[in-house]
Amino acid sequence: MATTKRKKQKTSRKKATSKFSTLKVLLYSVFSLFLVILLVLGYQYRDGFLYYLGFKSNKKLELSKDERKLVDIHIYEVLSSHKNHVAGIDVSQYQGKIHWDKLGTIEDNFDIKFVIARATVGKNKVDNRFNENWQQIAKKNIIRGAYHYYRPNENSIAQANLFIKTVNLKKGDLPPILDIEKLPKTQSLDSLKVGLKRWLTAVEKHYNMKPIIYSGESYYNDFLKDDFPEYQFWIANYNFWRKEPENNWLLWQFTEKAKINGIDGMVDVNLLNGDFVRLVSLTKK
Incomplete structure (x- = not known):
């Protein structure tokens, strides 16, 4: 009788152990599948995530031959399907010294x-290459614009004053541009929006031109779209499958990985939602 009881207990333990092992394998499989999906999505939308969080990838990073080919195809497809639109680039000290005399076209077919x-x-930094770039763009007889990278946790008027002190807009230049990508760490979103409006108002009053706002698409949809309806937007979206800008985007930054003669590393390419006539209509009179 005791032996039979021990056998039943042993059988029960084996069944319990087997069930536990099966559950462990199932949980491990589900977790592994979830991790794979997360990694795939993370890679596919890495540019969007980085922009949403306020980071940009390293423009100096080189791509593999296959990646370079895919990027070049994407750039060509976007620009060739918008022949009535105009394209341009944006630069900063991250591109290093630009050889303006050697500046080429985009994909050897599209003029800048x-x-x-x-x-x-912010409130106290001038881009190391701005003065040189600003002068050289004018010498190339290309329409130029200047932007300010906004730091949410610094005084907005001090930031506006630095931009005003640094940038002398002349006839034919684009409106001033406010670049906002990061969320505040020491203030509320409402306070951030107040600061942005203070910057925009001060800069507009000085130049007598309504500024343009730059941001990533997610940031724009979540935090800016409803509160700044009177402004035109320059939107960054690097989704490989997107072929068209939204109708309400003035500018679409569709890649940060172009290679152009005269510029070391990679550079952003932007599509104006319009033709050259619209581009000129935006400039200072």
């Missing part, structure tokens, strides 16, 4: 009609 240079960052 405008160049936007980073001028200032």
Whole structure:
């Protein structure tokens, strides 16, 4: 009788152990599948995630031959399907010294009609290459623009004053541009929006031109779209499958990985949602 009881207990333990082992394998399989899906999505949308979090990839990073080919095909497809639109680039100190005398076309087929240079960052930093870039763009007889990289946790008026002190807009230049990518760490979103409006108002008053706002698409949809309806937007979206800008985007930054003669490393390419006439209509009169 005791032996029979021990056999039953042993059988029960084996069944319990087997069930536990099966559950462990199932959980491990589900977790592994979830991890694979997460990694795939993370890689596919890495550019969007980076922009949403306020980071840009290293423009100096080189691509493999296959990656380079895919990027070049994407750039060509976007520009060739928008022949009535104009394209341009934006630059900063991250491109290093640009050889303006050797500046080429985009994908050997598309002229650079405008160049936007980073001028200032926060309340106290001037881009190391701004003055040189600003002068050289004018010498190339290309329409130019300047942007300010906004730091959410610094005083907005101090940031506006630095931009005003640094950038002298002349006839034929694009409106001032405010680049906002990061969320604040020491203030609320409402306070951030107040600061952005203070910057925009001060800069518009000085130049008598309504600024353009730059941001990533997710940031724009979540935090800016409803609160800044009177402004035109320059939107970054690097989704490989997107072929068209939204109708309400003034500019679409569709890649950060172009290779252009005269520029070391990679550079952003932007498509104006319009033709050259519209581009000129935006400039200072």
